[in-house]
Amino acid sequence: MDYNVTVIGSGPGGYVAAIRCAQLGFKTAIIEKYDTLGGTCLNVGCIPSKAMLDSTEHFHNALHNFKEHGIDINEPKANLPQMIKRKVGVVKANVDGIAFLMKKNKIDVHTGVGSFVDKNTIKITGKDGKEKTITTEKVIIATGSKPTPLPFAPFDKKRIISSTEALEITEMPKTMIIIGGGVIGMELGSVYARIGVKVTVVEFLDSLIATMDGTMGKELLKSAKKLGMEFYLGHKVTGLQNTGKEVVLKAEDKSGKTIELKGDYCMVSIGRRPYTDGLGLDKVGIELDRGRIPVDDHLKTKVDNIYAIGDVVSGAMLAHKAEEEGTLVAEQMAGQKPHINYLLIPGVVYTWPEVASVGYTEEQLKTDNRAYKVGSFPYKALGRARASMDVDGLVKVLADKNTDEILGVHIFGARAADMIAAAVTAMEFRASAEDVSRMSHAHPTYMEAVREACLAATANRPIHL
Amino acid sequence: MAQQVKVPAVGESITEVTIANWLKKDGDFVKQDEVIAELESDKATFELPAPQAGILKIIKKAGEVVPIGTAICEVQDSAGAPAAKSEPAKSEPAKSEAKAAAPTTAAAPKATGGVKEMKVPAVGESITEVTISTWLKKDGDFVNLDDIIAEVESDKATFELPAEATGILRIVAKEKTTLPIGGLICRIEIAEGAAAPAKTSAPAAKTETSTSANYASGHPSPAAAKILDEKGISSGAVSGSGVGGRITKEDAVNAEAKKESKPATQQSTASAQAAVPAIAGGRNIRREKMTSLRKTIAKRLVAVKNETAMLTTFNEVDMKPVMDLRSKYKDQFKEKYGVGLGFMSFFTKAVCAALKEFPAVNASIDGDEIVYHDYCDVSIAVSTPRGLVVPVIRNAELLTMNQVEAEVIRLATRGRDGKLSIDEMTGGTFSITNGGVFGSMMSTPIINPPQAAILGMHNIVERPVVVGGQVVVRPMMYLALSYDHRIIDGRESVSFLVRVKQMLEDPGRLILGV
Numbered sequence: 001m002d003y004n005v006t007v008i009g010s011g012p013g014g015y016v017a018a019i020r021c022a023q024l025g026f027k028t029a030i031i032e033k034y035d036t037l038g039g040t041c042l043n044v045g046c047i048p049s050k051a052m053l054d055s056t057e058h059f060h061n062a063l064h065n066f067k068e069h070g071i072d073i074n075e076p077k078a079n080l081p082q083m084i085k086r087k088v089g090v091v092k093a094n095v096d097g098i099a100f101l102m103k104k105n106k107i108d109v110h111t112g113v114g115s116f117v118d119k120n121t122i123k124i125t126g127k128d129g130k131e132k133t134i135t136t137e138k139v140i141i142a143t144g145s146k147p148t149p150l151p152f153a154p155f156d157k158k159r160i161i162s163s164t165e166a167l168e169i170t171e172m173p174k175t176m177i178i179i180g181g182g183v184i185g186m187e188l189g190s191v192y193a194r195i196g197v198k199v200t201v202v203e204f205l206d207s208l209i210a211t212m213d214g215t216m217g218k219e220l221l222k223s224a225k226k227l228g229m230e231f232y233l234g235h236k237v238t239g240l241q242n243t244g245k246e247v248v249l250k251a252e253d254k255s256g257k258t259i260e261l262k263g264d265y266c267m268v269s270i271g272r273r274p275y276t277d278g279l280g281l282d283k284v285g286i287e288l289d290r291g292r293i294p295v296d297d298h299l300k301t302k303v304d305n306i307y308a309i310g311d312v313v314s315g316a317m318l319a320h321k322a323e324e325e326g327t328l329v330a331e332q333m334a335g336q337k338p339h340i341n342y343l344l345i346p347g348v349v350y351t352w353p354e355v356a357s358v359g360y361t362e363e364q365l366k367t368d369n370r371a372y373k374v375g376s377f378p379y380k381a382l383g384r385a386r387a388s389m390d391v392d393g394l395v396k397v398l399a400d401k402n403t404d405e406i407l408g409v410h411i412f413g414a415r416a417a418d419m420i421a422a423a424v425t426a427m428e429f430r431a432s433a434e435d436v437s438r439m440s441h442a443h444p445t446y447m448e449a450v451r452e453a454c455l456a457a458t459a460n461r462p463i464h465l
Numbered sequence: 466m467a468q469q470v471k472v473p474a475v476g477e478s479i480t481e482v483t484i485a486n487w488l489k490k491d492g493d494f495v496k497q498d499e500v501i502a503e504l505e506s507d508k509a510t511f512e513l514p515a516p517q518a519g520i521l522k523i524i525k526k527a528g529e530v531v532p533i534g535t536a537i538c539e540v541q542d543s544a545g546a547p548a549a550k551s552e553p554a555k556s557e558p559a560k561s562e563a564k565a566a567a568p569t570t571a572a573a574p575k576a577t578g579g580v581k582e583m584k585v586p587a588v589g590e591s592i593t594e595v596t597i598s599t600w601l602k603k604d605g606d607f608v609n610l611d612d613i614i615a616e617v618e619s620d621k622a623t624f625e626l627p628a629e630a631t632g633i634l635r636i637v638a639k640e641k642t643t644l645p646i647g648g649l650i651c652r653i654e655i656a657e658g659a660a661a662p663a664k665t666s667a668p669a670a671k672t673e674t675s676t677s678a679n680y681a682s683g684h685p686s687p688a689a690a691k692i693l694d695e696k697g698i699s700s701g702a703v704s705g706s707g708v709g710g711r712i713t714k715e716d717a718v719n720a721e722a723k724k725e726s727k728p729a730t731q732q733s734t735a736s737a738q739a740a741v742p743a744i745a746g747g748r749n750i751r752r753e754k755m756t757s758l759r760k761t762i763a764k765r766l767v768a769v770k771n772e773t774a775m776l777t778t779f780n781e782v783d784m785k786p787v788m789d790l791r792s793k794y795k796d797q798f799k800e801k802y803g804v805g806l807g808f809m810s811f812f813t814k815a816v817c818a819a820l821k822e823f824p825a826v827n828a829s830i831d832g833d834e835i836v837y838h839d840y841c842d843v844s845i846a847v848s849t850p851r852g853l854v855v856p857v858i859r860n861a862e863l864l865t866m867n868q869v870e871a872e873v874i875r876l877a878t879r880g881r882d883g884k885l886s887i888d889e890m891t892g893g894t895f896s897i898t899n900g901g902v903f904g905s906m907m908s909t910p911i912i913n914p915p916q917a918a919i920l921g922m923h924n925i926v927e928r929p930v931v932v933g934g935q936v937v938v939r940p941m942m943y944l945a946l947s948y949d950h951r952i953i954d955g956r957e958s959v960s961f962l963v964r965v966k967q968m969l970e971d972p973g974r975l976i977l978g979v
Contacts, residue, residue, distance in 0.1 A: 335751065337694035339687065370605070400605070402633065402654075403680040429711060430681040 003029045005333065006122055006136035008114040008279070011039020013310030013322025014142030015098050020330035021140075022105035029134060030107055031114035031124055036095040037102065039144050041319045044164040047094050049187055050350055051087040052167060056194040057352050060227075065389060078195035081170045110134065115280035119303050123280075138305045140329055141293060142322065143279060145272035145311035150179070153240035159247045159265050160240060163188055166267045173197050173264035177249050179237055181208040183349045185269040186220060190351045193227040200230040200261055202237055202251050204270075209349055212410070213361035215376075215396055219412040220355055223392055232259060240266060274312040299329050321345050344424050348417045353379075353393045356420035359408035359427055362398055371401035375433065375457025377449045379413045381464050384444035390414035395453040397433055404432035404458055415446045422447060433457040468516050469536040472504065473647065474587055479506045481532045484525055489515075491523040495540060498649060498704050502537070511593065514647055515540050579655035580678050581630035585648045588619055588887070593761070594645045595619045597638050602628075604636040605680075608653065615650070620761045620852075622887045632656040637683045642699030643754075649701050652678050682710030689717035696720060697754030759852060769912050774950040777909040777921075778958050782966045784925050784940040787811050790972055802867035808922070809845070810869040812897060812965075814975055816920060817841040817862040819964040820895060825953045826946075826961045827894050829915040835952055844893030844913055845873060847880040848902075854880045855913055857893040897922065907943045917952050920965065921945035 004026035007018045014030060015037060021028040036043055062076040102109050110132075112124040116139075123133045147162035149155050157165050166188050176192050178185045181203035193199040201208075201224075207217040208224075208231075221231065232251060238258070239250035247266040252258045274291045284303050286293060293301055293308040300307050307329045310322030324340050331338045349355035365372045379385040379393030393413020399406050409423035426436050433454040441451045452462040472482055485505040489495050500512040501521060515521070517540055525537040585595050598618040602608050608628040615626040628634070633654040638644050685693055685700045689712045693700055696717075703720045705712035755763070769775065791806050798806040820827040820841050828837045843861040847854050856876035861869060879885045896913045901924035910921035921944065928941040944966065948958045968974045 335695075336691070338691050339694070341687070400680075402605075405680055428687050429707075430684045432681075435708075 001120065001137050002134045003027050003108070003136040005029075005138045005140065005330075006031065006114075006134065007140045007142055007326075008122070009033075009039060009142035009144055009310075010037040010098065010109075011142060011144045011310065011322065012041045012319040013144070013326045014039065014140070015101070015326075016323040017140050017142060017309060017326030017330050018107050019101060019105050020327050021333065022107050024330060024334040026330075026333065028105075028107045029110060029136065030102065031110045031112065031122065033111075033113050035111065036091075037098040037109065038091075038095040039142075042094045042098065043091060044167060046319055048087045048091050048167045049163070049184075049191070051090040052083060052191045053187060053350050053352070055083040055086060056191045060194040060352075068389065078172070080172050080195065084168065084170050087167065113278050115278055116283040117280070119284045119305055138333060139307065140326070141276075141279065141301075141306065141308040141312055142310050142326065143275050143312055144322075145317055146275045147268065148271045148273045150237065150240060150268055150270065153268070155268065156242055159242040161265055161267050163267065163269055166192075166265070169265070175200070175263040175265075177202065177247065177261050177263040177266040178269060179203075179240075179249070179266065180269040180271070181205075181210075181231070181233070182269060182271070183209060183347075185267070186224065187350050188267060188269070189229055190224065190227060193224070193229045198228070198230075198263075200232070200263065202232045202235050202249065202261070204234070204236055206234045208233075209355065212347060212349075212355065212357050213396065213408065214363055215394070216349075216355045216357060216410055216412050219353075219392075219394065220349070220351065223353055223412075224351070226392075232261075235259065240268075272311065272317055276312060298332055299325055315342060316345060316347065318345065318347065341428065344427050346420045346424055348420065350417060353390065353413045354416040355410075355412050356416035357408070357410045358420055358423050359406070360398060361408060361410070362396075365398060365407060370407070372407060373399045373401050373404075373433075373457050375399070375453045375455065375460070375462070377452035377456055377462055377465065379446075379449060381452075382444075382446065382449050384446055384448065385414065387444065388414065393449070395449040397450070397453040397457040399433040399454075399457040404434055405430055406433055406436065406454070406457075409450065409453075411450070413446065413449070419447055419450060422450065434459075467522070467539045467541045468519075470501075470513065470516060470538045470540060471536050472531055472533050473513075474533050479533065481530055482506045483530050484527050484537060487523060487527050489521050491521060493521045495519065495521050496704055511646065513537075517542055579630075579632075581632070581653040581655055582678070583626070583629050583650045583653065585617070585644050585646050585650055587646050588617075588622075588624060592619045592646065592887075594643055594648075596643045597640050597650065598623060600636060600640055602634050604634060606634045607656070608632065608634045617650075618883075619887075620756070622885060622890070623883065626650070628653060630655050635678070635680050635682075638699055638701035642701055643697075644699055644701050648699075649683070652682075679709050683712060684710075685712040685717060686714055688714040692717035693720060756852070762852060765914065766911055769914055773912055773914070775912055775947055776950055777945050777947040778955070778962055779907070779946075780944045780962045780966050782942050782944055782969045783930065784808075784942050784969070786972055787969055788925075788940055798867065802871070804867055804870040804874060806866070807870055807873070809873045809897075809899075810866040811969060811972065811975075812920070812922060813843055813845075813858065813861050813864075813869045813873075814866065815965045815968040816843060816895065816897060818968060818975060818978065819961050821862070822964060823953075823957045823961040825957050826918045826948065828917050828952055829894070830917070830949070830952055831915070838894040840894070842892055842894045844890075844896040844916070845876065846896065846898035847877045849880045849883070854885060854890060855893065855896060856880055856885050856889050857891070896920070899923075901925065901942065907945065909945055910947045912947055912949055918946060918948040918958070918961075920962075921947070 005021045006029045007014045008031045010030050010032040018028050018030045041047060059076060059078050062073065066073060110124045112126040115123050117123050117133060121133055121135050123131055125131050153160055155162050163184050175198040178189045178199060178201045181201045185201060186208060189199045189201055207214065208220050209217050235251040235253050237249060237251045241248050246262050246264060249261045249266060250258060276288065284306060286301050286303060292314050293312045295301055295308050295313050299309055299313065309325035309329055311317040315321055328338045328340055344358055346356060346358040374396065376394050376396040380391045385391050396410040397406060398408040406427050411419055437451050437454040437458060441448050452464060456462045482504040484502060486503040488503065489501045495501055495515040495518065497518045498514045501515050502513040504511055504513055520541040522539040522541060525531055531537060596618045597615055599616040602614040608614055610631045611627045613625045614628050614634060617624055617626050630653040633656060635652040635654060637649050637651050644650065683700050683705055693703065698720050700712055703712050703716055706716050707713040795806045824837050827841060828835050840860050841862040843858045844855045845858060847856060858869065858872045893916060895916055896919040898910050898919060899922040900908050901922050905923050907923055908921055910919045912919050923943045925940045925942045927938050929936050930939045930941060944962060946958055946962045
């Protein structure tokens with residue numbers, strides 16, 4: 001056998017699995033279809049979208065908030081091509097970093113489409129059509145996901161686009177329609193709204209970011225409206241057409257009332273589908289279950305030496321979830337027994353203010369008939385937030401009514417994405433709300449809002465409210 | 466408050482134990498569930514955990530023989546005094562916490578403050594540990610007294626665990642963890658209907674939860690969970706030193722040190738293994754924790770070797786008559802009774818007839834007495850995915866051939882499904898094992914105590930034998946009888962085996978009793 005372990009796909013799940021395998025002494029290969037490593041996350045997902053979010057947020061601040069801070073400047077202009085150029089640089093630095101890590105860990109990188117010949121043999125077809133095969137004892141499938149198209153309006157990549165193309169636009173559009181008010185729709189929607197594009201979001205459900213705690217969706221809706229975004233919630237898209245010069249969208253609400261929207265672009269962000277095309281799963285007898293690769297608790301497929309992680313298996317399609325799974329599989333192969341607590345995988349939306357969540361939502365606790373307490377604390381009452389003018393926000397802590405154990409933490413506000421890690425730590429150790437409130441939090445910080453919300457949850461006794 | 470520690474009921478036939486060893490000295494401070502003494506019964510040695518934290522006061526000395534139920538020591542609850550001694554800084558925040566939290570406790574009217582700790586009951590002789598197979602109630606669920614809250618598996622059977630109190634369930638041992646008898650399974654925060662507790666009881670309740678149990682007691686940190694799992698130690702078996710009894714990484718690292726006699730080498734091999742998985746040359750080794758079943762088997766087999774005077778006598782049997790009879794009637798038999806006619810019924814019936822003639826082979830030793838059985842409860846060895854189990858065919862001497870076959874199938878199926886009850890596996894008076902199904906030509910089976918003998922069947926091979934001066938080919942099987950020479954003499958054992966041979970070679974004798 002050429003390798004102990006071969007990883008197919010070099011996204012955050014795949015490359016982390018490969019590095020962990022190499023660290024554990026396995027001879028490891030990684031196969032990537034594209035020329036650069038890093039998968040969706042680094043190339044067309046998390047990283048480039050954050051680059052654009054940061055650039056446009058700076059622009060937004062310069063335009064709206066500098067004056068209040070006492071910075072007088074000429075009216076700034078958004079330079080979209082420069083933003084995209086900077087984004088490209090950020091992506092390159094990151095993917096080059098992965099290439100370096102592969103070299104450092106002596107992981108062989110094979111570029112091309114990996115496809116099973118049998119359970120121990122993988123054929124790699126390069127872009128030039130050249131084929132080679134490698135043999136391997138074990139395989140980790142980490143091929144990720146692709147944007148789901150509308151069944152009646154496939155991506156034409158010109159005006160009907162996915163998030164991938166939305167990160168490549170260099171000519172400033174005037175109007176953009178976004179189908180789907182989930183994480184991707186809201187993040188890229190705010191990117192374009194901040195630089196002056198008229199953004200309209202059409203969402204089938206009655207709330208935004210519907211899988212998160214209901215309060216989060218409501219707060220996000222309020223702040224997005226402040227940005228000038230328009231919303232059609234509870235609307236089902238019935239037609240979408242690229243007329244050449246613009247897109248025309250038809251939708252209807254629950255009562256059957258129809259609307260028609262026109263825009264320069266329509267970004268379809270209604271979800272992502274697991275990507276297994278060309279993998280040759282039939283060669284090893286793996287059948288998909290609603291598009292996903294079925295795995296057991298150890299992320300093993302029905303074939304003994306083949307594992308699958310990340311977006312191709314069930315669970316949240318999140319880079320950090322895939323990373324945990326990559327680590328878990330690698331360590332299991334070395335005879336270790338790691339755990340993943342799926343409840344405590346945080347979810348983040350990188351709008352500004354940000355949204356971050358971990359644990360149960362209030363809706364879930366209600367459904368489960370759990371006895372719980374809620375404590376929340378607004379950013380408005382936080383000295384740190386006032387100082388920076390980021391007063392839109394709140395922290396909501398859900399705790400067990402009897403034991404005071406923290407069951408969920410939901411943050412809408414500046415820096416929520418980084419703050420949620422503290423909540424994960426507390427919950428991994430099964431801290432009570434009072435535990436957190438009894439730990440010293442530096443003043444003045446945003447994290448004080450978490451502490452105050454914990455005080456509110458434990459016995460409704462916040463200090464600064 | 467002082468709590469007396471009494472000798473627990475450790476098994477149905479055990480009436481007294483010897484205090485083998487005090488692991489803690491009189492006056493020592495002991496932690497809850499810390500092992501304080503080793504007790505020895507005639508069947509096994511077991512460990513005695515402290516029921517609560519406090520100062521140990523020894524009543525009975527090492528070496529004394531005491532009946533079940535005798536108080537052998539007291540543990541004086543010192544209400545956190547030693548904690549204050551070792552970490553004086555802690556006491557003040559603890560106090561203020563109690564004060565601050567008082568309103569919370571008052572706001573939750575359900576709890577009475579009492580906590581019932583449910584421990585693994587002694588479920589049968591020779592069972593020293595069990596595995597929690599399924600939790601039927603969730604952590605935090607309200608349970609009523611005697612509600613079935615979990616299914617527990619021993620090496621012999623699965624049984625249900627009823628709640629020992631009414632209240633809120635706090636699970637300590639997760640599913641699939643293995644606990645020793647007496648190990649902490651869960652806690653029930655006792656609730657008395659919806660009655661609000663008296664005001665005075667609120668601070669008392671808080672004090673108790675802060676010193677002993679709470680919902681997070683025994684919760685391992687992420688790193689600790691991984692380490693414990695790799696060591697195959699259940700979190701219930703580790704006492705947490707972290708805040709509120711949480712299991713820290715250090716607790717998990719040390720968990721093994723307590724168990725193993727040579728922690729240093731053990732640990733270094735473990736870490737070396739993790740760092741360099743030598744897979745390249747296929748020189749992998751794998752360490753797996755022995756299952757309860759495996760451990761019991763290991764312990765009992767060694768015990769038999771050591772405690773009996775076991776030896777084996779052999780014979781061979783010409784299987785042609787049985788095989789002829791079988792091929793002649795197997796279809797009719799199947800049609801009539803719905804079960805196939807196998808060899809087991811012939812062997813079982815032949816054995817029963819021979820046991821009647823040689824009652825010592827069907828006896829057992831109990832102390833200074835020999836127990837003779839007027840019935841034949843024949844244990845049959847069944848290989849299951851979990852290991853070997855030995856269910857019993859009751860009163861085999863009264864069963865017809867088809868009844869024996871039906872019973873064999875029933876027991877084997879239940880064995881394979883892991884459904885055999887302890888009752889179905891205890892009390893056999895004689896055993897039959899068939900190594901032939903795996904191709905064994907000849908072996909010396911080992912006695913299944915407290916029985917005195919076991920018959921080993923082997924594979925049937927065509928061999929040249931001399932019949933009436935002629936060399937002919939016959940389907941032959943070697944028979945082995947291992948027996949306890951303490952109560953069975955050579956004459957009896959050999960004659961017994963010859964009788965079995967005779968009846969198999971001439972099944973007509975089975976009918977005539979000659």
